[in-house]
Amino acid sequence: MWDRLIAVVEEQAQALLRTAFSTIVREAGDLSAGVFDLEGRMLAQAVTGTPGHVNSMAESVKHFIDIFPVETMKEGDHYITNDPWRGTGHLNDFVVTTPAFHNGRMVGLFSCTSHLIDIGGIGFGPDGHDVFAEGLSIPFLKLCDQGTMNETLMAMIRANTRLSVETEGDVYSLVACNEIGAKRLSEMMGEYGLTTLDALASHICDASRAAALERIAALPKGTTRNSMTIDGLDKPVDLVAALTVAEDGIHVDYDGTSGTAKKGINVPLAYTRAYTAFGLMAALAKGIPNNAGSLSVWHIDAPDGCILNAPRGLPVSSRHIIGQMLPDVMFGCLEPLIPEVVPAEGTSCLWNVTLRGQARKDNLGRHGFAVTITTNGGTGARPNNDGLSATAFPSGVKGSPVEIMEQAAPVVVWKKELRDGSGGAGKYRGGDGQVIEIENRFGQSMELLAAFDRIDHPPRGRAGGGNGACGTVALSDGRKLKGKGTQEIPAGQRLCIQTPGGGGFGKPVAGAAE
Known part of the structure; x- marks a missing residue:
């Protein structure tokens, strides 16, 4: 059944x-x-x-x-x-x-x-x-x-x-x-x-539920802590977590995390709990179904008014930027408990390229075009293998096919290739990011609704592994663009993106190619 x-x-x-x-x-x-x-x-x-x-x-x-x-x-x-x-x-x-x-x-x-x-x-x-x-x-x-x-x-x-x-x-x-x-x-x-x-x-x-509790019972009781700093909007955001292993499950408290932002990178608590639980399930509950029973053993909370528990009414459109970092935060908490299981940090949040152009209403009632091209960077290296290149973790979505995107929007994708060497060095290397160039063929300026992170704060290596490369966003004329916020791509210009690489795991082996 x-x-x-x-x-x-x-x-x-x-x-x-x-x-x-x-x-x-x-x-x-x-x-x-x-x-x-x-x-x-x-x-x-x-x-x-x-x-x-x-x-x-x-x-x-x-x-x-x-x-x-x-x-x-x-x-x-x-x-x-x-x-x-x-x-x-x-x-x-x-x-x-x-x-x-x-x-x-x-x-x-x-x-x-x-x-x-x-x-x-x-x-x-x-x-x-x-x-x-x-x-x-x-x-x-x-x-x-x-x-x-x-x-x-x-x-x-x-x-x-x-x-x-x-x-x-x-x-x-x-x-x-x-x-x-x-x-x-x-x-x-x-x-x-x-x-x-x-x-x-x-x-x-x-x-x-019983299967999940059995896995938790095998862990040592007590509290571990981890923190991560990411780019944020107008200032860096600190994600701080305490993880406590108890008889009734695992308790996670995000006390100490940065307060809410003025613009839409805030995260409702429901989304915070969703990705926190996923990180715990991925590390501790392999083979156990994800349902109400297994989810009931994760007790997750964040203080009122912090960026992971945004009050109703605040802007939250790009909540995935921060929410998708939370599995990595959990892996850092779990490292002292299961050091040979959790990977290094990865790009984590999707590098979605959202483009929009305004035009007169067409015969289908559309006002211009809007499209989101899903792209991603590298994942963190694992304790026994390299990270995955150009792979969305933890979201799991696929990358948008070039041919489809060129039909959905007036763009030409001139380059979409692996960013060789962007993964962090280590006994096992982090996965590589991507190099992407997209030309505006709209005949007028189009908008980039940027929502990128890990431009200033790269994915960190683990157990002596090196950090992954930071991401970059620019135009083909050399102008740098901000990681977040609506900006214009002039007609004929190319949007040039390099997505981050994942962190490495373990110290590089002497004499091995980096």
Whole structure:
């Protein structure tokens, strides 16, 4: 039954991947999908998807059923939100939750998330002074009532995006994704003669929790600490963590972390918990399913008002810049406990190239173009192997194909190659970053909504390994660009990017090539 449930949620995710309009979803896999019981516990997640989406979505379903009790849900209903604090961390992520029925009886829920390229406002960048400037905000609403779409809500969504066709299409892809999951779940239950998921859900959660606690019990009790400094916006940001191993699980406290920023690199606590839990799962829970049971052993908190627990209303559009650093922070805490397991630091946060050009409305209702090209740097070297080059960790998304991006935006990608030697030296080398050159063929200036880090503070090596190379952002005429904020790329100019390399692991072997 467990294997079949995994197959169900993976088909759910593939339906979203294959029907999405956003290039960042259909080409890079920036999504999540999962099945939940009637209590809102995530039972299984699809392999396709990102930890930030999956682990924050795991909590968002409970918010849906608090507002829309399960006894009021009908077959054909769908619910939606993009609430950053009770969803997946910023407005560009739409979460759709759908009740699943078998033989006329509600048996569970399916939920999914995808990243939409444009939802109005200032766009997908860190320039906003508050969340209200960052785009359209959708509270928890009923999107579809027993098969009838909420046309008023759909009209509001279309009217508040520069890409009305793509955005509307993405909403329908989220609905279709959950409907596929619900259909396959009913088929599975019929084959196994199940009338409810209650017994299966309890077994999954109890077994997963017990397995995670068993791994934690093998660790020495006590508290370890780690800190990391990254570029931030107008000043560096310190990420400070204390990790305590206890009987009931692992407790993480981010006390000492920098306060909130004036612009949109702040992180809602839901996203902080999502990537912190992923780092702990990756290091300690290999082979254990990621669900409500295993996630319950991680107790994660951050002080009110710190950058990892941003109060409601602050700008959070680029929360991934900091949130995706947290697995590395956890690895630093775990190094004294499991020194031969955790890797060196990597690029960590995605180097997404978000480009936008304004033009007159076309015959599809689009106002210019907006596109996000997913790129990444090198991962940290491992205790027994080199790091991976040009690989997104911890997000797991794929790089955007050049051919697709050149069709989606008026650009030419002249160069996309490994940045040889950018990985840190060591017994095992860090993974290399990339060298990328993108020419503006728009005929006028286009905007770069920059959201990059590790330009001033490189990924650090571990156990005597060298640091990875810092990233750079510039134009082909030699002008350096800032790592964050909206800037112009003149017509005919090339955007020249070098993404960071990962840190090395262990002291370099004497006589070995560096």
